Amino acid sequence: MRILRSLLVWLCFIPAAILNGGVRQYCLHPLLHQWALPVSGVLLSGLIILLTWLLLPRVGILNQKERYAIACLWTVLTITFELIFGTSTGQTFHELVSAYNPMTGNLWILVVLSTALSPVIIKKSI
Template identity: 40%
Template sequence: MTALKALGIWLIILVVAVANGILRESVLMPMLGLTAGLILSGMLLSVLILVITFFTLPWLQANRRSKLAGIGLFWLLLTLVFEFAFGWSQGKPLSVILDAYTFKDGNLWPVVLLVTVTSPYVAARLREICLPEH
């Protein structure tokens, strides 16, 4: 059941990520330029992933570090599979797809992936700090 819930949350993250990409391409980069647009977009997506995780974590009922780590790794795997499949479906060569995994031109995609994999654990810790149990 946890895997299905984690998949549902990841689908929400995916929708938010796609919307962030549309915002980046249509507003941020035209207004701010390539580098600033990529940086702001990466920061925004990282924060949104963490916020989504923070608010949905109780629903997952993940109360062990191993479970939190498993969810993060599951989300990372889903993200990587989606990214590579989407790139290949657009006919992009592997070298172009892998370009996104560098910090070229201010691209923060590697940071977004790090946030994705660590967000369940980080959100759990933040919940302990922000919403302590009495």
């Protein structure tokens, strides 16, 4: 049941990501140009860790096995959501996969890693 309740925490990542995209487009890009994308990736990763730290303890006290299960669930949901959303907005599969290459300046892989690791490393109890 706690693993299912952790979905509510993951759902909070969606508006955070949308807000991050708006900040990147309207604030960071005009100021930082080519650095806006990596800075945005770091900001979103920080938001995910912060939201996990604030909200995951409300799910209940989790053992290590549950934390790993949540990490796997969140990772699969994040990648699935990104693929479905990306293809629905007209991005090609190649464009979506290229986002996982940090050499392009896109730190999406950092966001996925933050999503995967945050439930494991955040051990704050209620």
